[in-house]
Amino acid sequence: LRHASHTVKVPQMAESITEGTLAQWVKSVGESVAEDEEVASIETDKIDVPVNAPFAGVIKEALVAEGDTVTVGQDLFVIEEGDEGSSPASKKEEPAKSEPAEEAKAAPADSKPVEESKEERAASSSPPPKEPAAKPTAPTKSEPEAAAPSASFSRNEERIKMNRMRLRIAERLKESQNTAASLTTFNECDMSSLMEMRKLYKDEIIKKSGVKIGFMGAFTKACTLAMREIPAVNAAIEGNDTMVYRDYVDVSIAVATPKGLVTPVLRNAESRSIVEIENEIYTLGSKARDNKLTLEDMAGGTFTISNGGVFGSLYGTPIINMPQTAVLGLHAVKERAVVVDGKVEARPMMYLALTYDHRMLDGREAVTFLRLVKEYIEDPRKMLL
Incomplete structure (x- = not known):
């Protein structure tokens, strides 16, 4: 019975x-x-896109090789309807399993008793002649040379093609430097109050x-x-001549993954x-580290926070x-020495850095914004006012 085949694009x-790719x-x-x-999995400059089977069946043909560039709508693979099929590993194991069976079948025929003469039995019972022991050979010149590289310094180089995400990151970073x-x-920022608040209420919040x-x-x-x-911190320049102000804040959270930021x-x-x-x-x-982000998860964003402190x-x-x-x-x-009420004390301190587009933000606004953030963190009770 032949099942219908379908080409997946x-x-x-x-x-x-x-x-x-x-x-x-x-x-x-x-x-x-x-x-x-x-x-299959297709890598783009933003996320990895999975390609799923439209129905249960067997993969009959792969129309593209790993590493090839593919476009939307291009033929990708052929699948045949039905639930029959097996993995290549199981197919390889089948012949191996049949070999012992064939040997077992042949054993009774070979083990049929045969009349032997006394001389043959005597010859077969006698031990085989001892072979002369091989003389130890002197080490060749190549053996010391084989150990030599371990004592020398490596001069190897490896060239790896940048994946699409890495290329896109590089492109956007240069775009930022060239445009803004x-x-x-x-x-x-003195982190004492925030750390104290977290210590007091973390168990209650978890519960x-x-x-x-x-x-x-x-x-x-x-x-x-x-x-x-x-509000200009959350705004943007559109078309080089228009400023767009928003009443919502969509914060982009920088997350490091094996493939890039x-x-x-x-x-x-x-x-x-x-x-x-x-x-x-x-x-x-979690979605970012598990490679499960969707395009919707990364679309937009009006302001970014990047926490390099988690890496030191x-x-x-x-x-x-x-x-x-x-x-x-x-x-x-x-922990750094700071002056508090005229006395030098050790306090948990964090440096804050705000990079801004001077076309949109003046220095006074940027400095004021960062000072306000510092004040909220140093006294979290202000965030309730």
């Missing part, structure tokens, strides 16, 4: 994405797949909501409150509590995520 990925064949030719099971009039302003409180929720909330006084978007941060923000950040971060960064100047106007860089918390 490269699916629509997004309005702005028309091509990608076939990153991996998850299923091989001859393997059976279930309906909606992933067959970037300037960075700095401040330092009520299951959310582990961190620093990102508080900083995100502080930024949305500071934007009420300095991605910035999933936290929608309407201005309307969320600190705990709600922390919960959403955790969800987006003490000081840095983040790059603007165009077409946004500003990005806030958070850094590691370190």
Whole structure:
């Protein structure tokens, strides 16, 4: 019985994405797949797009090789309807399993008793003659030479083609540097009050909501409150001659993944509590690390927060995520000597860095915004006023 075959094409990925690279064949030719099971993965400059089987069947032919560029609507593979089929590994094992069976069948025929003469039995019972022991050979000159490279220094080089996401990141970073009039302003923040608040209420928050409180929720909330006084931080330049002001704040959260930096978007941060923000950040971060972000998760964004402190960064100047106007860089918390009420004390301090587009923001506005964020963090009770 012959089942109908169907050619699966490269699916629509997004309005702005028309091509990608076939990153991996998850299923091989001859393997059976279930309906909606992933067959291949296409890498784009933003996310990896899975290609699933439209129905249960067997992969009959792969029309594209791994590493090839594919376009939307291009023929990708042929699948035959039906649930029969097996993996290549099982097919290889079948002949191996049949060999012992054939040997077992042949054994009775070979073991048939045969009349032997006394001389033959004597000859067969006598031990075989001993072979002369091989004389030890002197080591050749090549043996010491084989050990020589381990004592020498390596001079190897490896060239790896940049994947689409890495290429896109490089393109956007250069676009930002070439377009925005970037300037960075700095401040330092005493984290004592926020750390004390987290210590007091973290167990209660986990018990009520299951959310582990961190620093990102508080900083995100502080930024949305500071934007009420300095709305230009959340605005953007459109068409080089128009300024767009927004009454919502969609915060792009920078997340490091094995393939590169991605910035999933936290929608309407201005309307969320600190705990709600922390919960959403955790969800987006998990999706990013598991490579399960969708294009909708990363679309838009009006302001970016990048926390290099989780990797130990003490000081840095983040790059603007165009077409946004500003990005806030958070850094590691370190005990430093500071003057408090005329006395030198050790306090947990963090450097803050705000990189902004000077075409949209004046220095006074940028400095005021960062000072407001600092004040909210140093006294979190202000965020309730």
